[in-house]
Amino acid sequence: MEKQIVIVGAGLVGSLWAVYMSKRGYSVTVYERRSDIRKAEIVAGKSINLALSDRGWNALEKVGIADEIRSELAIPMTGRIMHGTDGQLTYQPYGKEGQAIYSVSRGGMNSKMMSLAERSGNVKIVYNHACKGVDFEKSEATFLNTDTGKEIHVTADAIFACDGAFSAVRYESMQKQSRFSYEQRFIEDGYKELLLPANEDGSYKLDKNALHIWPRGRFMLIALPNEDGSFTCTLFMPFSDGKYSFDNLKSDEQVVEFFQEVFPDFYALMPDLVKDWNEHPLSALAIIRCFPWSYNKTVLMGDAAHATVPFYGQGMNSGFEDCYAMNELIEEHGDDWPTVFDAFQSERKPNGDAIQDLSIHNYYVMRDFVGDADFLLQKKIEARLSEKYPEKWMPLYSQVTFSSIPYKTAWDTGMKQEAIMKEIMKQPNIREIWETEELERKILAQLE
Amino acid sequence: MEKQIVIVGAGLVGSLWAVYMSKRGYSVTVYERRSDIRKAEIVAGKSINLALSDRGWNALEKVGIADEIRSELAIPMTGRIMHGTDGQLTYQPYGKEGQAIYSVSRGGMNSKMMSLAERSGNVKIVYNHACKGVDFEKSEATFLNTDTGKEIHVTADAIFACDGAFSAVRYESMQKQSRFSYEQRFIEDGYKELLLPANEDGSYKLDKNALHIWPRGRFMLIALPNEDGSFTCTLFMPFSDGKYSFDNLKSDEQVVEFFQEVFPDFYALMPDLVKDWNEHPLSALAIIRCFPWSYNKTVLMGDAAHATVPFYGQGMNSGFEDCYAMNELIEEHGDDWPTVFDAFQSERKPNGDAIQDLSIHNYYVMRDFVGDADFLLQKKIEARLSEKYPEKWMPLYSQVTFSSIPYKTAWDTGMKQEAIMKEIMKQPNIREIWETEELERKILAQLE
Structure with a gap:
């Protein structure tokens, strides 16, 4: 008989992991708390658009589904476009020629992943089943059928909890x-989504192949393209501190004034800002850390293990990379689950911590620095360096986004590079000498 | 009609707070998950003896019950006695002449506090009622009667969650x-209790008026006196790292060898070490931080808000000080509960964090340094300084234990003093000059 595997949660990671396990020959049942999102209207406003990058693609390639996703769902973004208060635009490429991150909608992506999982053969998705806990010794999960109100008990060879940031397996058991x-740490900022619709002819109101940012110091607006010509926009801002906070944007007038003042070009494009503002909820953002990630034959993956804030665009990518890594470990250890899971958490926990640190770091970068001339020059110097000495210097953003270097290594290297560049940028004549070989030698010498 | 107050948990803080609220004229119902410990045998091995010090006494004085506790339950300990591996003893007073901390048993103390609460008139304790959550908007708590299996809903003017480190109100709601x-952080060490019985004539096997410590670097044993001539002893040690860890003490032989080798004088006193060892559980230790502490008219107090590791002997004292502080705020604001609770958490959260930092700090001090000659000299210099210039220098331990200086202030001042003393102790001739006025001037100059 085929071995029975239970996956808790049919989100992005759960669905992908179902594909992996099905391909390995397991009989997979996925229990999902909600109903089938493919049959329901997608709930608006609660999900940031996602940026799929190399780690995600690698994990999709491994099970042969990257091409289908790429052609149907993904819009390449080759760089950031910064919008100044004066309406001036500045472009900064994310990587080298040909490198891009890809905008996908969470809903579209999730629907597609569920269909791919089902198509893979050995996967059954059971909806409206909320996990009530796991008995780790017996490897038995309990689910409440929210239609009937009855509880069922399911024993499995292994249980994979892919049930997200507020994982029931983690919380209940x-x-x-x-x-x-365990730690859940909310940052001081919240977010609200807005939808910038397409032009009447269906064309995009902003450059389609870029991630747009309106950096304003203590707060920022970003926009990612959708397939239908619209952009999903997100305002990140403090809940309550300072003049610019959600608490200070209570009335329609305040909202309008705020956008007119700080995002004038965006305001000019939005047809019905106030209505959109009032229809979307205000949401919170948290980093969630825990350890261990596994007990006996039950393990956490993705957000359930290492939920992060969205500022590096690596939430989904790190979850997909979990699938890739887990698969490699099964190759190595077979299905000795406690051994596999122990190896998994040893390898992935430092990387989970690192992507959280990186995400917080990039929050400050996006919010405070991407509009800054010095910052842009620093990035140019690093890009030049990386072009000429690719084996010696890869910018942190590229390590995270366009490589499979472990997040922990990227974080350590990146912080070292940052310290070097901080000193370099202090030179008063940096604008004159930035393209000199002498400067390059000086930087590289400090790497030793 | 009297205002109805609900307290969740009849532990030390819940019972004391019931006394306070009863004295303020409220009608108080305390719901306790367990049965009445006064009628049951006290569960052994799960509670460190407690050290009652100034903050605790102050809170007891305020409602007039300090004297009764002092005369019935408390054994003064005027200092630490360090036991070397060679059997040599070193004494270090905790404070000045006449200052002491007091050993009390948790069970005895809790029983007494419950009786005092009931005696105060307006307090009813309901046992075998486990909290299932609180509806903050309605100020309604749900309890499961564990005898009948029925749930009850109780609405109150205010709900005080004094239900300990693993607070149900906090977890469920x-x-x-x-x-x-929210953060629960377990330290790498566990603990196991042992009971060193009295001599046959009822006398103490060790000096009764001291806290005994066997400091051994990465682990330590401590002993606190009980009223009946026995000592409650606790071994703190890593669960699994290194040669000396609980994982490496699996067999009876290993246990005996370990005690013979590292605690020879203690081993010689223990009549049946192995039996005692095997009867007591191995327990974990955690710091628990959260925020906010209150929603509407429900608030956390004591361990539910700021559970700490026991190394400063301030768990109970900080919880009692919460009662004192809350009472002062009710004096100030009346029973405008959201205002009172907001003021409470603003005032007490930094102090809760600080006592946790202090507790971890003192863990290292007790474990690594109290047996160290330099450390003892440093403490002598500080004691001298404090004697001569009491308004300028109060040793950190005294600030925490023998004063009501806010924990946060104590922590900040203490760390500053520690930095100064670290430099002072580096002087090669410190042993010759430690009693000179020049040295004193040098230290005091750095305080500016």
Whole structure:
């Protein structure tokens, strides 16, 4: 008989992992708390558009589904376009010629992933089943059928909890284990989405192949393209501190004034800002850390293990990379699950911590620096360096986005590079000498 | 009609707070998950003896119950006695002449506090009622009667969650609120209790008026006196790292060898070490941080808000000080509960964080340094300084233990003093000059 595998959660990671396990020959049942999103209207306003990059693509390639996703769902963004208060635009490429990150909608992506999982043969997705906990010793999960109100108990060879940032498996069962370390840390900022619609002829109101940013110091607006010509826009801002905070944008007038003042070009493009503003909820953002990630034959993957804030565009990518890494470990250890899971958490926990640190770091970069001339010059110097000495210097953003270098290594290298560049940028004549070989030698010498 | 107050948990803080609220004229119902410990045998091995110090006494004085506790339950400990591997003893007073901390048993103390609460008139304690959550908007708590299996709903003017480190109110309800920050961090060490019985004539086997410590670097044993001539002893040690860890003490032989080697004087006193060892559980230790502490008219107090590791002996004292502080704020604001609770968490959260930092700090001090000659000399210099210039220098331990200086202030001042003393102790001739006025001037100059 085929071995029975249970996956909790049919989100992005759960669906992809179902494809992987099905390909490995397991019989997979995925239990999902919600109903089938492919049959329901997609809930608006609660999901940032996602940026798919190399780690995500690698994981999709591995099970042969990258091309289908690429052709149907993904819009390449080759760089950032910064929008100044004066309406001036500045372009900064993300990587080298030909490199891009890809805008995908969470809903579209999730629907597609579920269909791919089902198509892979050995996968059954059971909807409206909320996990009530796992008995780790017995490897038995309990689910409440929210249609009937009845509970079922399911035993499995292994249980993969891909049930997201507020994982029920983690909350109901792991958090009750002694010595389970856990942290949920909300950042001081919230976010609200807005939809910038297409022009009447269906064309895009902004450059389609870029991620747009309106950096304003303590807050920022971003926009990612959708297939239908619209942009999903997100305002990140403090809940309550300072003049510019959600608490200070209570009335319609305040909202209009705010956008007119700080995002004038965006305001001019938005047909019905106030209506859109009032229809979208205000949401919070958290980093969630825990350890261990596994007990016996149950393991956390993706956001359930290492949910992060969205500022590096790596939430989905790191979850997909979890699938890739877990698959490699099964290759190595077979289905000795406690051994596989122990190896998984040893390898992935430092990377989970690192992508969280990176995400917070990039928040400050996006919010405070991407509009800054010095910052842009620094990035140019690094790009030049990386072009000429690719084996010696890869910009941090490229390490995270366009490589499979472990996040932890990227973080460590990136912080070292940052310290070097901080000193370099202090030179008063940096604008004159930035393209000199002497400067390059000076930088590279400090790498040793 | 009297205002109805609900307290969740009849532990030390819940019972004391019941006394306070009863004295303020409220009608108080305390719901306790367990049965009445006064009628049951006290569960052994799960509670470190507690050290009652000034903050705790102040809170007891305020409602007039300090004297009764002092005369019935408390054994003064005027200092630490360090036991070397060679059996040599070193004494270090905790404070000045007449200052002491007091050993009390958790069970004895809790029983007494419950009786005092009931005696105060307006307090009813309901046992075998487990909290299932609180509706903050309605100020309604749900309890499961564990005898009947029935749930009851109780509405109150205010709900005080004094239900300990693993607070049900916090877990079931607060953790489900958006933007509730939460951390439970287990330290790498566990603990196991042992009971060193009295001599046959009822006398103590060790000096009764001291806290005994066997500091051994990465682990330590401590002993606190009980009223009946016995000592409650606790071994703190890593779960699994290094030669000396609980994982490496699996067999009876290993346990005996370990005690013979590293605690020879203690081993010689223990009549049946192995039996005692095997009867006591191995327990974990955590710091738990969260914020906010209150929603509407529900608030966390004591361990539910700021559970800490026991190394400063301030868990109970900080919880009692919460009662004192809350009472002062009710004096100031009346029973405008959201205002009172907001003021409470603003005042007490930094102090809760600080006592946790202090507790971890003192863990290293007790474990690594109290047996060290330099450390003891440093403490002597500080004691001398404090004796001569009491308004300029109060040792950190005294600030925490023998004063009501806010923990946060104590932590900040203490770290500053520590930095100064670290430099002072580096002087090669410190042993010759430690009693000179020149040295004193040098230290005091750095305070500016």
